[in-house]
Amino acid sequence: xxxxxxxxxYKVRVEEKDVPAIEHPNDAIVRVTLAAICGSDLHxxxxxxxxxxxxxxxxxxxxGIVEQVGSSVQNLQVGDRVMVPFNIFCGSCWFCVRGxxxxxxxxxxxxxxxxxxxxxxxxxxxxxxxxxxxxxxxxADVGPVRIPEWMHxxxxxxxxxxxxxxxxxxxxxxIAEGDTVVVLGAGPVGxxxxxxxxxMGAGRxxxxxxxxxxxxxxxxxxxxxxxxxxxxxxxVVELKKQTDHLGADVVIDAVGAEADGxxxxxxxxxxxxxxxxxxxxxxxxxxxxRKGGTVSVVGxxxxxxNAVKFGDALNKGLTLRMxxxxxKRQWPRMFEHVRNGHLTPRAMVTHRFPLEHxxxxxxxxxxxxxxCIKPLVLPDAA
Amino acid sequence: xxxxxxxxxxVRDKRTPTETREQLRxxxxxxxxxxxxxxRPSHPRLQYAPDTTGAHWDxxxxxxxxxxxxxxxxxxxxxxxxxxxxxxxxxxxxxRKLAYRRFSEGRLAHWLLxxxxxxxxxxxxxxxxxxSGRPDVPATGLRSExxxxxxxxxxxxxxxxxxxxxxxxxxxPWVAAAAVTWTGVRRLVRALRR
Numbered sequence: 002x003x004x005x006x007x008x009x010x011y012k013v014r015v016e017e018k019d020v021p022a023i024e025h026p027n028d029a030i031v032r033v034t035l036a037a038i039c040g041s042d043l044h045x046x047x048x049x050x051x052x053x054x055x056x057x058x059x060x061x062x063x064x065g066i067v068e069q070v071g072s073s074v075q076n077l078q079v080g081d082r083v084m085v086p087f088n089i090f091c092g093s094c095w096f097c098v099r100g101x102x103x104x105x106x107x108x109x110x111x112x113x114x115x116x117x118x119x120x121x122x123x124x125x126x127x128x129x130x131x132x133x134x135x136x137x138x139x140x141a142d143v144g145p146v147r148i149p150e151w152m153h154x155x156x157x158x159x160x161x162x163x164x165x166x167x168x169x170x171x172x173x174x175x176i177a178e179g180d181t182v183v184v185l186g187a188g189p190v191g192x193x194x195x196x197x198x199x200x201m202g203a204g205r206x207x208x209x210x211x212x213x214x215x216x217x218x219x220x221x222x223x224x225x226x227x228x229x230x231x232x233x234x235x236x237v238v239e240l241k242k243q244t245d246h247l248g249a250d251v252v253i254d255a256v257g258a259e260a261d262g263x264x265x266x267x268x269x270x271x272x273x274x275x276x277x278x279x280x281x282x283x284x285x286x287x288x289x290x291r292k293g294g295t296v297s298v299v300g301x302x303x304x305x306x307n308a309v310k311f312g313d314a315l316n317k318g319l320t321l322r323m324x325x326x327x328x329k330r331q332w333p334r335m336f337e338h339v340r341n342g343h344l345t346p347r348a349m350v351t352h353r354f355p356l357e358h359x360x361x362x363x364x365x366x367x368x369x370x371x372x373c374i375k376p377l378v379l380p381d382a383a
Numbered sequence: 384x385x386x387x388x389x390x391x392x393x394v395r396d397k398r399t400p401t402e403t404r405e406q407l408r409x410x411x412x413x414x415x416x417x418x419x420x421x422x423r424p425s426h427p428r429l430q431y432a433p434d435t436t437g438a439h440w441d442x443x444x445x446x447x448x449x450x451x452x453x454x455x456x457x458x459x460x461x462x463x464x465x466x467x468x469x470x471x472x473x474x475x476x477x478x479r480k481l482a483y484r485r486f487s488e489g490r491l492a493h494w495l496l497x498x499x500x501x502x503x504x505x506x507x508x509x510x511x512x513x514x515s516g517r518p519d520v521p522a523t524g525l526r527s528e529x530x531x532x533x534x535x536x537x538x539x540x541x542x543x544x545x546x547x548x549x550x551x552x553x554x555x556p557w558v559a560a561a562a563v564t565w566t567g568v569r570r571l572v573r574a575l576r577r
Contacts, residue, residue, distance in 0.1 A: 010553070024467060051498050052501065091463070092437050092438030093441060098431060101429070108465070111483070142438065143438055204402065246391065261541070268548065304494055327425070330425060343416060361530075361531075364523065
């Protein structure tokens with residue numbers, strides 16, 4: 002089969018690999034029909050995630066058709082069209098039975114602090130991902146769901162992570178009616194977090210970024226006010242001014258470990274790798290939220306320490322809430338929102354690349370060329 | 384009455400005018416649909432619901448361990464299911480094995496050794512690629528700089544300042560390795576000629 006393969010930082014290509022095999026009775030093999038590149042894949046691509054091995058296939062956002070099932074699979078059949086949450090989870094451990102699917106304890110031998118994720122290094126379990134023609138899907142009775150007839154494939158693939166994570170990020174903010182919500186980052190997760198904040202009753206939603214096409218998308222797709230941080234000497238001061246010096250009630254960090262906006266943090270964190278990425282957005286969140294407010298973190302960070310202003314979080318009495326998204330838990334309610342047009346994930350898709358052009362896709366997304374907001378990958382496109 | 388010029392943060396109530404429910408509903412599709420926290424799927428955070436996950440086992444059957452599989456020493460045992468992609472091999476494998484066997488996830492040494500293992504893996508693989516029909520290059524996908532508006536896309540962007548560093552960081556080690564190789568070969572040739 003053809004599969005995206007990691008060759009080292011800033012280097013990916015397509016190679017021929019063996020079709021994955023059933024390795025556990027509850028495995029399924031899925032033929033991938035559509036995949037996406039996530040902003041967090043760029044952390045792997047840039048060499049920021051420990052134990053990312055040469056030959057690894059990335060991709061945790063994908064949908065496909067069940068090609069083969071293991072002997073104990075009861076809920077899926079060959080030929081089913083399925084969407085697969087980015088979390089690999091058993092459904093039976095202490096964490097899973099309480100809804101913490103992203104914190105499953107039975108699928109990742111390499112670390113206890115994070116669950117299993119498709120194509121996201123050995124730190125999350127060493128599973129090859131879905132930017133390929135076929136993928137092994139463990140616990141087929143637990144994770145995948147048949148795609149509803151009415152659902153567009155591009156909505157389905159975005160619901161496997163980016164959209165679900167945006168929706169989850171707004172929930173972590175514990176938004177109350179009339180709250181002012183600031184969303185840091187107008188990428189795919191931030192755009193859906195902004196849309197979701199309205200669903201939860203926000204009175205104002207302000208999205209911060211510096212890329213004009215993304216800010217425009219935040220205005221048109223998420224009806225948000227926008228702040229271009231390049232226009233201000235200190236965007237935190239501007240946020241304070243815009244919130245009558247209170248600060249925002251809720252700030253959502255939808256950026257994660259490769260935040261821009263501070264040259265020193267960017268260079269030490271993401272270029273020289275002297276810390277586990279650049280926590281600029283998290284620090285802006287801590288500074289920009291009001292005292293007693295809530296910071297929601299859904300931007301991805303790795304396990305290596307960062308220079309985060311924890312003292313200010315303490316002194317301001319903040320509530321910090323975060324997790325990897327338990328995706329399947331979001332779906333029933335999100336399906337309603339997508340069907341009703343309240344959430345519009347596919348509106349953020351800007352690029353569609355054949356799998357054979359994966360190197361170009363990664364470079365375009367990484368360097369933010371050509372107005373790229375969300376690139377999809379078509380495994381079988383000529 | 385306090386001076387209206389004094390911002391909200393310094394007085395009892397928020398003074399900034401907000402839109403009414405009706406105004407928000409009129410301009411935002413679905414505004415307030417999840418106003419009640421009970422409608423939010425992740426509220427409350429912990430929801431004990433073992434019969435809803437699809438699992439039909441108390442503890443999953445164990446996946447066969449066909450070759451020794453590294454694991455965090457914070458785990459009680461090898462998890463019943465695990466990935467089998469890219470098993471440990473060679474020098475990078477030995478470094479990674481040490482990281483897993485010796486240090487818990489709470490120790491920085493664990494992660495730094497894994498990063499060292501990654502770099503050794505990358506360089507070993509680059510060297511092997513030169514003996515193959517498909518040698519590695521310092522970075523891939525660069526053609527898109529020409530076809531997808533590399534210059535146009537970056538115009539006026541503040542992050543262009545540090546993107547300038549990317550070619551140095553990406554190509555630098557390759558240039559240094561080429562220089563060392565060239566110097567070494569030249570010295571070897573001279574030594575042989577003597």
